[in-house]
Amino acid sequence: MPISNNIYFKIQEVAKILEVVPATIRNWEQNGFFKPKRSENGYRIFDQHDIEMLRKIKNWSVDMKMGTQAVKMMVDSYNLNELKAPSENALTKSFLSEKWKESRQSQNKTIKEVAEAVGISTSYLSKIENMQVNPSVEVLKKIADYYGENVLYYLSTDPEETSQLVRKDQRVRVVDKNGGLSIENLLNQNNSRLSFMLYTLQPGSKRPTLQPHSGNEIVFVLSGKVTFTIGEETVYHLEEGDCLSYSSKENHGWCNESQEETQLLWFYERIA
Known part of the structure; x- marks a missing residue:
């Protein structure tokens, strides 16, 4: 199944995820903190990367009470660092497997319950379970934490690539830069x-x-x-x-x- 990142949210949905009102997001736009994408009808639309950027803007402007110029500097600095190096918060499709759905069903949770608990839409969680999107580490980590797991558990393991020995430079590693955490798998066997x-x-x-x-x-x-x-x-x-x-x-x-x-x-x- 092809991987697609073109999953968009309306401003009302994003405001609910961020726990702000839509007017706050419009003010951030007017202050030049970001430039939103537009649909064919001219409506503002946001993908998962946009939402993560808005989380940072909320942290700087609301939680840390930074002024307009200070927030602009933080945004420019963040965007520059994103261009300089590949994001370690990006996952490949190998992390998308049927285990996400199995974890939810084993705990007798509905898609709505899990989505609301981790702050994403039900449609987005459904696409994760059906291997139709490639989410960020931060999103997958929240879901894994909710199930009491780590994201490495959801790595799809190729039976032909399993081995008894894992060299130091061959470890599968996931880095959550925002959370200050990295996890390395010390096993390379298909053992659930x-x-x-x-x-x-x-x-x-x-x-x-x-x-x-x-x-x-x-x-x-x-x-x-x-x-x-x-x-x-x-x-x-x-x-x-x-x-x-x-x-x-x-x-x-x-x-x-x-x-x-x-x-x-x-x-x-x-x-x-």
Whole structure:
């Protein structure tokens, strides 16, 4: 099935996703922060990349209360960096597989429930499940987090490319620059039950407390520090050499509150 990125949203839909009113987006346009695409009828339309750009504009102008000129400088700087280097937040079609739908159905969730929870439209989630679009890492990470998974689980593995040995330079790696997180797959076998990964957490990166799901997890701190919250109140401050194990059926989340990079070996066993 061909991959298409031409999925567009109306200004009312984008405003709902960003939790602003349409007039706010029009003001950003008038201030020169962005130039919207137009449909054949002249209406403003937005693709997924536009929405991610507007999220940044909202953060700078609303959350950080930057002035007009300061926001323009941030936008220009961001666009320049996008042109200089290929985006590490782009995924190939290999990450689109039937596992997205399987995860939703296994948790007895409707498309509407999941879409509303992660802030995308039901039609866009449907296209992800049917392998008709190529979303950004940020979008897929939100969906994976909602299911209690990591995005590497949804990588389509070619049985002919599986092997017992994974060289350092052959690891499949996903980088979420906005979230300050990278995940490397340390296994190259088509095994849907086990995951073994290397997590690299930048200062300030975090994963909010997730809804429970089946499975068992073990985390070993290779370097740095990380704080885990298990259940409602149990908090663990982990340092280099510490090892934490817990049932995925408990609420769990983590945060790198330190000023240094943290690396974790992460083992996850799925239980049907």
